[in-house]
Every structure is written in C-alpha cells, then in structure tokens.
Amino acid sequence: MDTTIKKICAGDIRTASRLIRDIEDKLPDAKAKIKKLYTHTGKSFIIGITGAPGAGKSTLTDALISEFRKMNKTVGVLAVDPTSPFTGGAILGDRIRMQRHAEDTGVFVRSLATRGALGGLSQAAGNAIHVMEAMGKDIIIVETVGIGQQEIDIINHAHTVLVVLVPGMGDEIQTMKAGLMEIADVFVINKADRAGARQLQTELSSMLNLSPKTADGWKPPIVMVGNAFEPATFNQNTAELAQKIGDHRLYLQQSGQLTERMHRKAMTEIKDALTSCLMEPVMHSLVTDGELEKIAEKIKNRKSDPYTVAEEITEKFFQKQAKK
Amino acid sequence: MVAKPGLDGHDRGARILARCFRDAGFEVVYTGCHQTPEQIAASAIQEDVDVVGLSCLSGAHRALFPKVVELLREKGAGDITVIGGGIIPEQDFSMLYESGIKAIFTPGASLDSIVEWIKTNIKPH
Numbered sequence: 001m002d003t004t005i006k007k008i009c010a011g012d013i014r015t016a017s018r019l020i021r022d023i024e025d026k027l028p029d030a031k032a033k034i035k036k037l038y039t040h041t042g043k044s045f046i047i048g049i050t051g052a053p054g055a056g057k058s059t060l061t062d063a064l065i066s067e068f069r070k071m072n073k074t075v076g077v078l079a080v081d082p083t084s085p086f087t088g089g090a091i092l093g094d095r096i097r098m099q100r101h102a103e104d105t106g107v108f109v110r111s112l113a114t115r116g117a118l119g120g121l122s123q124a125a126g127n128a129i130h131v132m133e134a135m136g137k138d139i140i141i142v143e144t145v146g147i148g149q150q151e152i153d154i155i156n157h158a159h160t161v162l163v164v165l166v167p168g169m170g171d172e173i174q175t176m177k178a179g180l181m182e183i184a185d186v187f188v189i190n191k192a193d194r195a196g197a198r199q200l201q202t203e204l205s206s207m208l209n210l211s212p213k214t215a216d217g218w219k220p221p222i223v224m225v226g227n228a229f230e231p232a233t234f235n236q237n238t239a240e241l242a243q244k245i246g247d248h249r250l251y252l253q254q255s256g257q258l259t260e261r262m263h264r265k266a267m268t269e270i271k272d273a274l275t276s277c278l279m280e281p282v283m284h285s286l287v288t289d290g291e292l293e294k295i296a297e298k299i300k301n302r303k304s305d306p307y308t309v310a311e312e313i314t315e316k317f318f319q320k321q322a323k324k
Numbered sequence: 325m326v327a328k329p330g331l332d333g334h335d336r337g338a339r340i341l342a343r344c345f346r347d348a349g350f351e352v353v354y355t356g357c358h359q360t361p362e363q364i365a366a367s368a369i370q371e372d373v374d375v376v377g378l379s380c381l382s383g384a385h386r387a388l389f390p391k392v393v394e395l396l397r398e399k400g401a402g403d404i405t406v407i408g409g410g411i412i413p414e415q416d417f418s419m420l421y422e423s424g425i426k427a428i429f430t431p432g433a434s435l436d437s438i439v440e441w442i443k444t445n446i447k448p449h
Contacts, residue, residue: 108370
C-alpha cells in the first residue's frame with residue numbers, strides 16, 4: 001500500500017492534514033491519492049450542521065464532540081468559513097469554540113475556506129470527508145459556512161442534517177419557505193432562553209405538521225438548546241440533541257433511507273468528479289493560453305455569443321481527447 | 325495561524341493582524357486567547373499551516389514561544405515556521421531566535437512589514 005494511504009489509515013494527522021491541503025489546492029497528486037483511498041471510505045457517520053452566521057454552529061459542534069467522546073467515539077470535524085471574494089483571504093474562526101478538544105487525539109478539527117464555492121461548503125469538503133473516513137473516524141461533523149436560505153450542498157454529503165435556528169429572525173412565513181427549512185432532519189432552536197423561542201417552536205411545529213416528510217415515518221424533532229454559559233441546562237440540552245441524532249441514524253438504517261442518501265451522495269460525487277475532469281482542464285487551458293480573454297472580448301463586442309463559443313470549445317476539447 | 329499563548333487576554337493586536345493577513349489574501353486560522361503551547365502545536369498540525377504567529381503581551385514569551393517550537397519539532401512538524409510578536413524586550417531577542425523563533429515584531433512594526441516578511445520567507449508547499 002502507498003505509504004501516505006497507510007499512514008492515513010493508521011490515523012496519522014499530519015499526513016491526513018497535508019492531503020486535505022493538497023485536495024484544497026487541487027494538486028494532481030491529490031486526485032491520485034483519493035483514488036487509492038476510496039476503498040477505505042464510507043464507514044463513518046456524517047453529521048451536517050448548518051444555519052445562519054452566529055447561530056451557534058461551532059458551539060454546538062463543540063458540545064457534540066464532547067457527547068460523542070463520552071460514548072468513546074472518535075470524531076473528525078470539518079469547519080467551513082467564507083473566503084473573501086476580493087482578496088481570496090479568509091478568517092477561519094470556528095475552531096476557537098472547540099479548542100478544549102485540541103489535545104484530544106481522538107478529535108481532529110480541520111478548517112476549510114469556501115474558496116468561491118456557493119453551496120455553503122468548500123469544493124474540497126467531499127474529499128476531505130473521505131480522508132477523515134479513511135482515518136477511521138466514527139463520527140464526522142461538517143459545519144457549513146453561515147448560510148441563508150439556499151446554500152444546502154450539505155445534504156449531498158451528510159447522513160443527518162441539523163438546521164440551527166435562533167429566535168427573532170422573522171415571522172411564520174420564513175418557516176414556510178423552500179430550501180433550508182426543508183433539509184433538516186433535526187431542528188435546533190439555539191439560544192432558546194431568548195425572547196421568541198417558544199413562538200418559533202410553535203411555528204416550526206405547525207410547519208412540520210403540514211410537511212409530507214412526516215408520512216414516511218420521520219418527523220424532524222425540534223431540540224431547544226439554552227444559553228451555553230449556563231452549563232447545567234446547556235449540557236442537558238446538547239445530550240438530548242446527540243440522542244435525537246442517534247434516533248435519526250437508527251431511522252435511516254431501519255427505513256432504508258440510508259441507501260437512498262448514499263445514492264444521492266454517489267450522484268454528487270460523480271458530478272463533482274466530472275466537473276474536475278472536464279470543466280477544470282478546459283478552463284485551465286483557456287486561461288493559460290490567454291484564449292479566455294480573447295473570447296470574452298469577442299462576446300463583449302457581439303462578434304459571437306456564449307453558446308457558439310462554448311460549443312466550439314467543447315468540440316475542440318473532445319477532438320483533442322480523441323487524438324490522445 | 326494566529327495564536328495567543330498563555331494567560332493574556334489582550335487580543336486586539338492578534339485580531340488586527342488576523343484581519344490584515346486576510347486582506348493580504350491569506351487563509352488565517354485564529355484560535356482565540358488563553359491557549360497552551362500544546363493546544364497551539366496540535367492545532368497547527370491539524371490545520372497544516374505554513375506559519376504560526378504567536379502574540380504575547382504578558383511577559384511570558386521566554387517560556388511560551390520556545391515551547392511551541394519544541395512541541396512542533398517533537399511531533400515532526402519542525403518545518404512549520406514560528407514567528408512572534410508583542411511586548412518583547414530587545415535583550416530577549418537572541419534567546420528567542422536561538423530557540424527557533426524566526427522573526428519578532430514589536431510595537432511600531434507596520435502591518436505591511438509583517439505581511440511582507442511572510443510573503444518573502446514562507447514558501448507554499
């Protein structure tokens with residue numbers, strides 16, 4: 001076996017972390033490593049945590065790490081924060097909330113910047129999950145970037161999705177909207193000691209009563225989580241949250257929904273890999289030989305249109321491939 | 325990675341630096357205050373960073389900064405560059421350099437000079 005793969009399968013953090021970086025940087029070697037790693041993946045349980053910025057995703061992740069460690073499970077965390085569209089820089093601040101686990105060898109926390117991805121994750125997230133799976137992590141928690149209504153790529157990667165809400169973000173109509181409110185397997189109303197928490201709970205429950213999802217046997221529970229600075233209630237709440245996640249996992253296994261989700265994940269992976277095999281080399285050569293600028297000029301001056309140009313590029317690409 | 329070791333909650337400087345690195349196009353992991361050298365070294369390895377910037381205003385830099393370097397070396401991550409800043413008297417510089425700290429920035433150092441140092445001295449893998 002490849003030494004890198006061997007080390008990662010033995011749980012070596014430095015090697016794993018380096019591979020995750022190479023995946024982020026899209027090094028060709030990383031793709032080759034993923035190919036070899038792939039058979040060692042697919043055994044971890046993956047939890048997605050999503051919600052608005054400041055809703056408490058990192059704090060809840062930290063609490064869940066503790067819960068799973070109590071059960072003697074090893075935990076991997078991928079925490080995504082946004083990349084600046086102007087400079088490419090990023091502040092990765094999620095792990096601040098999780099630093100009490102920094103020295104625990106059963107916990108591996110890795111931050112990722114979105115680097116332009118718009119679905120709430122980073123393009124590297126899927127493969128970074130695979131690296132943690134190969135390390136043998138029992139549980140992998142993927143914390144998305146702080147999101148709005150529509151950035152829901154997490155459903156293509158996680159088995160169980162937590163949507164974290166906080167009181168005071170809008171009226172009942174917000175709970176009726178498509179997107180975010182549909183993807184939760186478990187709802188968390190965080191900062192539940194604040195005004196409006198009960199009302200939000202009522203609105204959510206009535207929304208869920210209308211949801212067709214209830215028909216197939218799973219009704220997303222709503223877990224109220226109080227002030228993180230009042231440890232007695234907070235710990236009790238987060239233990240309940242871990243319990244509900246466990247319930248959902250059991251439901252997935254017993255209902256056959258797990259297979260369906262794995263299928264969805266496989267589809268996403270194929271699509272992502274195709275993008276990387278078709279789209280990226282095309283864009284790369286267009287950029288490096290300066291062709292892209294010329295094309296943009298043509299379109300700007302109405303000498304051509306985007307579709308004609310795209311068809312020409314596609315044809316050229318396939319001709320080149322055929323020659324190979 | 326920007327980190328604050330020890331019992332020192334004065335993180336204005338560290339935060340300004342983190343922000344300024346962000347604006348220079350870096351990905352910056354910020355770990356918050358009150359970190360032990362062990363936490364910092366473990367985090368740097370988990371994040372596979374190129375450089376760790378330590379900020380200390382409490383006077384404990386002589387103990388804390390070399391400890392981070394030592395731990396990184398112990399864990400086979402001696403290639404991660406460690407630099408430091410804060411209230412650091414000039415007579416401590418040589419001791420810190422000898423312990424493996426690669427650069428020291430004190431009050432008055434311009435943000436640009438720190439970014440420039442990193443751009444010049446840190447080569448991506």
